[in-house]
Amino acid sequence: MFRKTIPIVRSVKVAQAFSGRHASTAASTVQPRICIVGAGPAGFYTAQYILKHLDNSSIDIVEKLPVPFGLVRFGVAPDHPEVKNVINTFTRTAENPRVRFLGNLSLGKDVTLEELRQRYHAVLLTYGAEQDNSLDIPNETLPNVLSAREFVAWYNGLPGFENLNPDLSGKSLTLLGQGNVAVDVARIVLSSVDELKKTDITEYALEILARSKIETVHLVGRRGPLQAAFTIKELREMLKLSTCATEWRADDFEHVEESVPNLPRPRKRITELMLKSMSEQQQGQHVPARARRFQPIFCRSPVNIIGREKVEAVEYVVNRVKDGRAVPTEQRETIATDLVCRSIGYRAVSVDKHINFDERKGCINNAGGRVLKRNLTGSDQTIDDIEDKYEPGLYTSGWLATGPTGVILTTMNSSFGVADLVCRDFKNNVIRMNGSRPGLELSGKPYVSWNGWKAIDTEEVRRGAAKGKPREKLTCVNTMLQIASNATM
Numbered sequence: 486m487f488r489k490t491i492p493i494v495r496s497v498k499v500a501q502a503f504s505g506r507h508a509s510t511a512a513s514t515v516q517p518r519i520c521i522v523g524a525g526p527a528g529f530y531t532a533q534y535i536l537k538h539l540d541n542s543s544i545d546i547v548e549k550l551p552v553p554f555g556l557v558r559f560g561v562a563p564d565h566p567e568v569k570n571v572i573n574t575f576t577r578t579a580e581n582p583r584v585r586f587l588g589n590l591s592l593g594k595d596v597t598l599e600e601l602r603q604r605y606h607a608v609l610l611t612y613g614a615e616q617d618n619s620l621d622i623p624n625e626t627l628p629n630v631l632s633a634r635e636f637v638a639w640y641n642g643l644p645g646f647e648n649l650n651p652d653l654s655g656k657s658l659t660l661l662g663q664g665n666v667a668v669d670v671a672r673i674v675l676s677s678v679d680e681l682k683k684t685d686i687t688e689y690a691l692e693i694l695a696r697s698k699i700e701t702v703h704l705v706g707r708r709g710p711l712q713a714a715f716t717i718k719e720l721r722e723m724l725k726l727s728t729c730a731t732e733w734r735a736d737d738f739e740h741v742e743e744s745v746p747n748l749p750r751p752r753k754r755i756t757e758l759m760l761k762s763m764s765e766q767q768q769g770q771h772v773p774a775r776a777r778r779f780q781p782i783f784c785r786s787p788v789n790i791i792g793r794e795k796v797e798a799v800e801y802v803v804n805r806v807k808d809g810r811a812v813p814t815e816q817r818e819t820i821a822t823d824l825v826c827r828s829i830g831y832r833a834v835s836v837d838k839h840i841n842f843d844e845r846k847g848c849i850n851n852a853g854g855r856v857l858k859r860n861l862t863g864s865d866q867t868i869d870d871i872e873d874k875y876e877p878g879l880y881t882s883g884w885l886a887t888g889p890t891g892v893i894l895t896t897m898n899s900s901f902g903v904a905d906l907v908c909r910d911f912k913n914n915v916i917r918m919n920g921s922r923p924g925l926e927l928s929g930k931p932y933v934s935w936n937g938w939k940a941i942d943t944e945e946v947r948r949g950a951a952k953g954k955p956r957e958k959l960t961c962v963n964t965m966l967q968i969a970s971n972a973t974m
Contacts, residue, residue, distance in 0.1 A: 517542040517911050517923040519726050520605040522592050523612035524548035525555020526896045527883025529575040529628065531609055534904035536581055537912055544584045545605070545924055549591040550644065551933040551965040552941060553579065555613060557893070558958075559643040562669040563678065563684035566955065579935055587925065588933035589966065593836035596929055605922050607878040607907055610840070610849060610856070611900070613883040614831040618847075620661065624790035625827075633666050633828035640673060640690035642958035644965075647689060652795075653697035654824020659799055661787055662828030663706035665892075668719040670826055671702045675729045675777050685955045701822060703776040707786040707804055707811040710759055711748070717755040723779055724762055730776040733763040737783040786811060786820065796825050831889040841876070844860070848888050849881045854903030856881055878916045880907055937969030944968050 517539055521528045524546050532544050552558065554572055561568045579586050590596060592612065601608045617632040619625060629652055638646040658674060660667040673681070678695045706713060724731055738760065745756055785801035792798070803816035830848025841850045841859045850857045855875040882903035883896050891899075910916045933941075941959060949956035959965050 512761070515918045515921050517916075517918065518605045518924055519544045519605070519607045519609065519907070520601050520925065521546045521609045522601070523555065523610070523613055523883070523885070524550075524553035524586065524588070525611065526571070526893050527558055527613065527900045528555070528574075528609070528886070529553075530897045530900035531611060531882055531904045531907075532584060532712065534580045534901045535579065535907060536583060538902065538905070542583060542911075543924070546579070546584065546586050547590050547592065547596070547601075547925070548586070548588045549594075549612070551589045551962060552938055553586060553588065553970060559638060559641045560656055560666075561641075562637075562673065563641065563686035564672070564681065566684065568893065577681050580970060586933075586935040587927070588938060588940060588969075589962075590925075590930060590932050591836070593838075598837040598839045598923060599883035601925070602879065603922075604924055604926070605878075606916055606918065607880065607911070608905065609903070610879075610881040610885055611883045612833075612836070612885055614833040614847065614889045616829070616832050616834050616847070617755070620787060620829065622787055622789055624792060624796075627790060627792055627796050628788060628794075629655075629792075629796040629823065630825045630827070631660065633660065633670050633826045634831060636667060636670050636826055638850045640686050640694075640958045642687045644960050644962050647687070647960040650693065652824060653693060653699050656698060657703065657822045658824045659702040659703040659705060659822040660697050660826050660828055661705050661799075662714075662830075663704055663781070664714040664828060664830075665716060665719050667704060667828035668715045670828070671704055671779060672719075672723055672726065674699050675702055675723075675726055675779060677728050682952075683851055684955065685949065685958060687689045687958055687960070688952065697822070699777070699824075701780060703822065704779065704781045705785050705787070705799075705801070705820075706781070706783050708809070709783045709806045710738055710756060711744060712750065712806065712809060713755065713759075713781075713783075717751070717758060720758060721754060724758075724781070728777055729779050731762055731766065731779045731781070733759065733766060733781060734783070735763065735767070737781075738763060782820075784811065786813065788817075790825060791819065795821060798822060799825060831884070833885045833888075840905060846888065849885055851881050851886050854880050854882055854886060854906050878910075931966065933966065933969045934972070936972045940968050940972035941965050 519535060519542060521532055521544060528546055532546060535542055535544060554575060557572055571904055578584060592598065617634050631651060635646060635649055636651060638941060639649040639651065649952035660671055674697065678691060681691060681694065723729070735854060741756065743762055745753055748756060784804040784806065786804055787799050788802050789800040790796055791800060798819050798821045800819045802813045803818055804811040804813055841857055843850050856879040857874060858876055880903055882900045945956040945958055
């Protein structure tokens with residue numbers, strides 16, 4: 486229910502000094518009260534673990550959007566519904582009577598970090614990474630230069646991106662970066678619209694993709710095939726696209742085959758798949774009539790985007806790979822293109838002045854999930870003085886703690902580790918249970934409850950069913966709030 490005015494890492498070995506602390510002597514009547522900021526995978530996995538391992542704990546999950554699930558809802562490709570099944574687990578966590586979902590509340594705007602720390606025994610910051618890394622090359626601000634993050638947010642219905650309207654009237658798209666996000670964008674652009682109609686992709690994205698003139702997608706990486714960042718699952722999906730032919734450059738695979746026997750198994754399998762696909766290409770196999778083209782290009786780093794009113798081409802420096810690193814040469818190559826999407830990683834942002842944030846690395850300063858103090862107070866300035874080094878009761882997990890690395894499974898393992906640390910800190914009296922905490926004061930705050938989200942969810946499913954889709958996502962926050970305000974308690 487939406488209520489307006491009704492009252493109501495870095496992995497670092499845990500310090501040895503911590504392990505010797507005595508168990509908490511706090512009165513059993515004091516309920517550990519915890520606030521998790523961010524309702525994405527990191528937040529929900531952390532909550533799930535704490536509920537299971539910290540008896541009598543109470544958790545509030547604060548989320549800036551009216552809807553939960555973060556990157557599972559807004560980042561996972563619409564044609565990967567199986568990945569979104571984790572939402573069922575998150576829903577069970579949210580519906581635990583010891584959990585409250587408080588949507589439409591922004592840290593740094595509707596509530597401050599200091600307020601949360603006063604009102605909870607522990608606060609976990611898990612709000613993710615939402616800013617793009619930039620290339621810092623000429624003409625990067627041309628209209629037809631986007632980020633893959635923006636493109637994904639557009640077709641996945643993240644509020645604020647519904648009017649992005651990428652220009653797909655040209656014949657070619659260049660993706661700078663070879664991670665799974667870039668491959669997702671390539672696959673969505675090159676897929677049959679008839680297939681996408683069966684997914685939860687937004688209707689406005691379908692309409693633009695149906696009019697798309699894109700025939701070729703370049704996937705450009707600075708290193709070689711042995712360092713490709715995409716996974717074998719994503720590559721297999723591209724190779725199986727009935728509407729698309731994959732075209733490799735033979736020169737990119739010089740001396741690659743001889744390296745295969747010595748590769749670790751995961752890298753060996755994906756390299757063998759690339760070599761097999763290239764061999765089939767050379768034999769003229771599996772080339773659909775009037776096929777669109779997917780062209781992975783290796784050992785190229787962009788140095789200049791060419792164009793005046795819009796992108797016309799990208800100039801690259803040709804690299805050679807030495808010890809797994811890209812080393813630029815004197816050689817250059819220019820490849821024409823009509824649209825550029827950079828996909829070179831994300832960074833988190835600091836949303837509150839009291840967060841100890843590393844602007845250079847784009848994540849919170851932490852050790853294994855414990856947030857570090859800005860000014861160390863220990864006499865010898867070593868990591869072993871726990872109380873002198875860490876902000877008491879303040880933690881972080883997910884991409885906000887580690888930077889944008891790995892997949893959902895990686896986030897799960899990382900968040901479980903941080904949650905275990907929180908539980909042990911409670912049990913060993915590192916977190917002082919000196920009295921109960923009231924939780925967030927909600928009077929006058931226009932928050933969305935879990936029932937409010939369920940009403941939004943029901944409406945999205947209803948709208949989707951009318952179009953033969955799993956759901957049609959709402960993108961207007963005001964519409965969401967209106968639907969949530971009519972929900973029952």
